[in-house]
Amino acid sequence: MILNSQIFRGVVVHERFSPQSHKFSYPMNFFGFDLTELKLINAQASIFGYNEARPLRLNDSDYLHGSPEPILEQLDRLLPAEEPSQHTILISSPRYFGYAFNPVNFHLRMEGRRLLCAVAEVNNTFGDRHVYPLRELEQINDRTWVTRCMKDFHVSPFNDMTGEYRFTFRIEENEIFLGIDLYKDEACVMKTHIQGQGQSLTNGSIFRYALCHPLDTALNSMPRIIWQAAVLYYKKKMKVFKRPSPVSNDTLVDRDVKSDNRPVI
Template sequence: MAGVWVSGLYDGAVTHKRVKPRRHGLRYRMFWMLFDLDELDRLDRGLRLFSRNRFNLFSFRDRDHLEGNARPLRQQIEGYLTDAGLAPDGGPIRLLCVPRLLGYAFNPLSVYLCHRRDGTLSAMLYEVNNTIGQRHSYLIPVEADHAGTVRQTCDKRFYVSPFMDMDLTYRFEVQPPAARVSVAVTASDAQGLVIATCFSGEHRPLSDAALVKTFAAHPLLAMKIVAGIHWEALRIWRKGIAFRSPPPRPAAPVTLGRSEPR
């Protein structure tokens, strides 16, 4: 079954580099899976080690994303696109995220690539989870004549880290999935760069053998992500960076951003 799906694996590494008020950095290996939302049921039927909304070695649970309810993900996203005046036409919607491993997952960031029927990108949806159980998304249109790397910006509206101010601007730079994928996010204040993060990975076709190999390389990835977040928070706190209390959650589940000129 390998090679018959748009969905696939991306094996690589993530880096974080904090510039101020204290320098701090990390790098660790991880992977993302690319899911075409219209392929999820076929993946469930075609792979013994992957299931949708059921326990397995690898699994995808719809309620882990967006509104966290039974409404289909495509329907939710197309509703956001319609509200933003982007007129979805039924084109593919693909998601980059960490799946559940042995029933457990945590995604600080998931990226939805929303396409038109002709295959061009119409919008990106960046879904952010924090460690206190909250979720928020940033929806940013992609220009109709766009090609190559996607560059977009958005003002921060959602509390993520107790060591980061809210008065920041995000800049996203995405190399869409192909032989490689790259998702870079920076946060800047009025004086300049505060933090830069990036995931970069190489494509691997989906198969049960590939899933076994990926699990062997990353057996407890989701737990590693959560543990890593708290360990790095402790290291940052010990460097004397002040703690920020969480503000109220945004009233709307989605914040609109803007594309940058090419």
């Protein structure tokens, strides 16, 4: 029986405050996969494949180090090993007929309803992948945790490499809010978040996800990014920062050899 995994129907919101103001939001469907339930979901949901070719597909090699090793084992190199009383939830979207682009995935290490630690896995449009292991969280209340870390990975061509990320995790039984805010000199220059209402993951709910909202998935992330980048570049005349070669040890996938340093605009 699938106990912890869910499908979320929600929204992704992105707002810039400096040097130009700009805001957009899109409806978004995403999953919360208990990593120990992936094989069970594969067996019970006919259109979902775990490392198998099906309409919806999740591959271990699409995450973290890009290896075929199970995601949970890859996480053991970044976080303390999962204890028997704990479980890890992957917030992400699977491949949709073979394609998906997830700008950020979250790996949430839980004990009951309590968040212990997390990994924010960031993908840029150049094909690089970087992780922020978040091992020390401050608990604000029984459902909210915050933490911060310095930015050391190039994501948007409209941001330089300076600044500090401030993360907010609000996790309830059937609702989730995951926020990343960018601060420079103690001023917030950009706020982003995803949030959604969860429902049990069943064969029927996966079918509804695939058939009723095909454009509100990771299938449509890249076209949305390109459109918003065009607005920033052509209409708002934002300065473009070229992609630097990754230098951090937390950049797990470096496509520098294949990149020609052209931003997606």
